[in-house]
Amino acid sequence: MTISRDASNSPEKDFAEAFIDRNEHAISTLNDSIFYFGELGMQEFETAKLMSGLLEEDGFSVERGIAGFPTGFCATYGSGEPVIAIHTEYDSNPDNSQRAGVTEQASIVEGAPGHCEGHNVNGAVMIAGALAARRAMEKHGLKGTLKVFGAPAEEQLVSRPYIVREGYFDDVDIAIAPHIASEFGVGYGLIQSALISATFTFHGESAHAGVAPWKGRDALDGVVLMDAGVAQYREHMTKTMSAQRVITNGGDQPNVVPRKAAVWWYFRDTTADGAMKLFDRASKIAQGAALMSDTTVEIDVMSAVWPVRGNQTVAELVQREYERVGQPQWSEEEDQLARELQAKAKVKVEGLSREVHRMKGPASQKPSANDAGDVSWKVPMAKMYFPANIPNINFHHWAAGVALGTSIAHKGACAGAKVLANSVIECLVNPAVVAQAKETFAKEIAGTPFKSMLPPDQKPPVTLNAPTMAKYRDAMREHYVKEKPVFS
Numbered sequence: 001m002t003i004s005r006d007a008s009n010s011p012e013k014d015f016a017e018a019f020i021d022r023n024e025h026a027i028s029t030l031n032d033s034i035f036y037f038g039e040l041g042m043q044e045f046e047t048a049k050l051m052s053g054l055l056e057e058d059g060f061s062v063e064r065g066i067a068g069f070p071t072g073f074c075a076t077y078g079s080g081e082p083v084i085a086i087h088t089e090y091d092s093n094p095d096n097s098q099r100a101g102v103t104e105q106a107s108i109v110e111g112a113p114g115h116c117e118g119h120n121v122n123g124a125v126m127i128a129g130a131l132a133a134r135r136a137m138e139k140h141g142l143k144g145t146l147k148v149f150g151a152p153a154e155e156q157l158v159s160r161p162y163i164v165r166e167g168y169f170d171d172v173d174i175a176i177a178p179h180i181a182s183e184f185g186v187g188y189g190l191i192q193s194a195l196i197s198a199t200f201t202f203h204g205e206s207a208h209a210g211v212a213p214w215k216g217r218d219a220l221d222g223v224v225l226m227d228a229g230v231a232q233y234r235e236h237m238t239k240t241m242s243a244q245r246v247i248t249n250g251g252d253q254p255n256v257v258p259r260k261a262a263v264w265w266y267f268r269d270t271t272a273d274g275a276m277k278l279f280d281r282a283s284k285i286a287q288g289a290a291l292m293s294d295t296t297v298e299i300d301v302m303s304a305v306w307p308v309r310g311n312q313t314v315a316e317l318v319q320r321e322y323e324r325v326g327q328p329q330w331s332e333e334e335d336q337l338a339r340e341l342q343a344k345a346k347v348k349v350e351g352l353s354r355e356v357h358r359m360k361g362p363a364s365q366k367p368s369a370n371d372a373g374d375v376s377w378k379v380p381m382a383k384m385y386f387p388a389n390i391p392n393i394n395f396h397h398w399a400a401g402v403a404l405g406t407s408i409a410h411k412g413a414c415a416g417a418k419v420l421a422n423s424v425i426e427c428l429v430n431p432a433v434v435a436q437a438k439e440t441f442a443k444e445i446a447g448t449p450f451k452s453m454l455p456p457d458q459k460p461p462v463t464l465n466a467p468t469m470a471k472y473r474d475a476m477r478e479h480y481v482k483e484k485p486v487f488s
């Protein structure tokens with residue numbers, strides 16, 4: 001058996017693709033259900049229930065609440081080697097509720113969270129791809145194990161470092177992570193950056209700010225002095241480092257000296273080591289700020305992720321499946337919607353993507369991060385981008401929510417699911433490609449052993465986003481899709 005077999009000739013893949021074509025309506029319903037759930041990270045209760053339930057009904061054994069994540073799951077089918085894992089995220093973003101197909105900012109529920117990147121489509125692709133691959137495994141007697149991981153709270157970079165730390169990827173041979181884009185694309189080498197997410201909570205003493213401010217020790221001073229310290233340090237950061245923050249607690253009202261204040265920082269670098277150095281330096285600055293303001297500081301590392309890397313063998317495998325499946329066939333109306341939105345968003349007007357591009361050499365590393373990073377240093381992995389959003393539109397903006405509950409997302413989800421199912425099948429029927437991936441992976445990471453950057457006793461932040469979700473859930477429920485996706 002050769003490694004780069006002709007991907008066009010495969011009864012197993014024909015079978016999986018026919019399953020996806022037959023279930024286009026169920027896939028669209030699943031996609032839209034997750035879109036209207038619009039759940040923030042760590043609060044994806046409806047989403048995880050629906051996704052894991054579909055896997056369970058189809059014969060997977062499901063473990064819920066993995067690694068301390070109430071909305072995480074691992075579904076397993078089959079036995080023995082190879083063990084192929086697919087994993088993705090399904091969380092939304094705050095204050096990005098956007099009506100599907102409307103090319104101006106129009107909230108479904110004012111102020112509510114919503115999908116504005118397309119993690120709802122990620123969820124639909126993973127489930128449809130998993131079901132198609134499982135059916136093909138059963139029908140064609142394919143040996144091996146398929147594991148499907150639901151990974152909560154990607155937007156806060158939270159879950160996969162914990163899931164990897166708990167050993168869930170120890171027996172995995174190859175991993176594939178589907179993610180929405182506006183075209184097919186896969187890369188190898190370093191793709192994204194390392195990131196450490198930490199909150200710094202300063203504790204002081206309150207006092208009447210007008211009458212006796214000298215009696216207070218101002219926690220907000222600690223936050224502000226830390227901010228000044230990091231700003232001063234920026235001059236000495238390496239060119240690849242960056243740091244961003246939001247003040248999550250700045251006190252309550254001006255006539256009370258705040259006894260508690262908090263700032264949430266993201267520290268980025270191209271390497272895990274660099275992100276750690278930046279975090280260590282910022283922690284010293286925080287201690288200095290506490291000393292100056294006579295407060296104390298408590299540091300909570302919510303997450304720490306390695307830079308996402310792509311394995312060349314798995315990337316080439318996925319690329320062959322892109323070429324086999326081909327671009328979704330967009331209608332005139334879909335292209336028109338894309339052009340209208342691009343014009344409104346003042347970006348290049350060029351409609352929807354038309355072709356599958358060739359993979360050209362190693363990827364160029366982006367400053368963005370994804371919590372799948374740790375997986376990609378543990379096992380050979382590909383981040384598999386599929387076309388289900390509109391080109392040139394920036395994520396985390398209302399405009400990136402417009403296509404996610406329309407036929408653009410539905411067609412993209414079907415195309416993505418086919419590539420995912422076929423990639424899993426290729427790993428199961430072609431042991432040589434699995435062996436080669438392991439070989440190239442060992443060479444790629446040589447000299448950089450993986451070690452979790454999480455503090456050893458760190459626990460997942462389970463209450464993250466709970467108040468925001470509680471505030472909007474009732475109003476959002478009115479818009480939930482009533483129909484349940486049924487696969488046949």
Ligand SMILES: [Zn+2]
Nearest residue numbers: 117119154179
């Ligand atoms: Zn994403």
